[in-house]
Amino acid sequence: MTKDAGVAEHGSFTTKDYHDPPPAPLIDAEELTKWSFYRAIIAEFIATLLFLYITVLTVIGYKSQTDPDLKGDQCDGVGILGIAWAFGGMIFILVYCTAGISGGHINPAVTFGLFLARKVSLIRAVMYMVAQCLGAICGVGLVKAFQKSYYKKYGGGANVLADGISTGVGLAAEIIGTFVLVYTVFSATDPKRSARDSHVPVLAPLPIGFAVFMVHLATIPVTGTGINPARSLGAAVIYDQHKAWDDHWIFWVGPFIGAAVAAFYHQFILRAGAAKALGSFRSSASHH
DSSP states (O other): OOHHHHGGGSSSOOOOOOOOOOOOOSSOGGGGGOHHHHHHHHHHHHHHHHHHHHHHHHHHHHHHHTOGGGTOOTTSSSHHHHHHHHHHHHHHHHHHHHHHHHOOOOSHHHHHHHHHTTSSOHHHHHHHHHHHHHHHHHHHHHHHHHTHHHHTTTGGGOOOOOTTOOHHHHHHHHHHHHHHHHHHHHHHTOHHHHHHTTTSOOOTHHHHHHHHHHHHHHHHHHHSOOOOHHHHHHHHHHHOOHHHHHTTTHHHHHHHHHHHHHHHIIIIIISOHHHHHHHHHHHHHHHO
């Protein structure tokens, strides 16, 4: 009887048996023959499109409402808090809607972290990232169509380093912000946790949306908050000004490093993957 399974012995409830799913194959050509694979890619595309449409439109709307040239007041509009809510709230909604179809990644950094942890195959990871980036570009394209007069004037929702912020600080903010998000994704979707806490249903989209909300509160004043390479790429492609491209690499390198560290932390430290590997190595060595 493991410690985790024994926790529930005293109460009136019983825990579920816990099984870690087997690691996803690196190359799974069979996926390409299944409709569920293409349905998942379509879901990622549409979810990222909707995500960028709502969030970037919120950013542009806020900037137009507070523009002193238009007699706007700093207290008008949704404020930084409202922008953070738009990002976090949309991720909550979209992960809730698409989790059962594609896993609800909506972010190449999340896909990358889950790929490193062998939760998705290489083919699926690459196709998801392409769908997410195309969806983001289309979503921002819709924003430009809806707010043509304001779009260019207010920076197109593109991620840029704030004035006085160095490249290193911007990169660190993206790494830490993405770590928070991907760490939350791993924790919220951990099969061991849902087995152990089966009497407390874990609504995974809620903590994931909250993580996005919190990170935006912290880093909107630093980088505008990327933590999602598709979101940064979509805005940069449609806005297409030098300022958006100058430091664009930060919004890919930072999130990918943050996702990799989160995957390593969860799998090898919290879930003791390294200790298990070492233990099995020791036991096999002692048999020789």
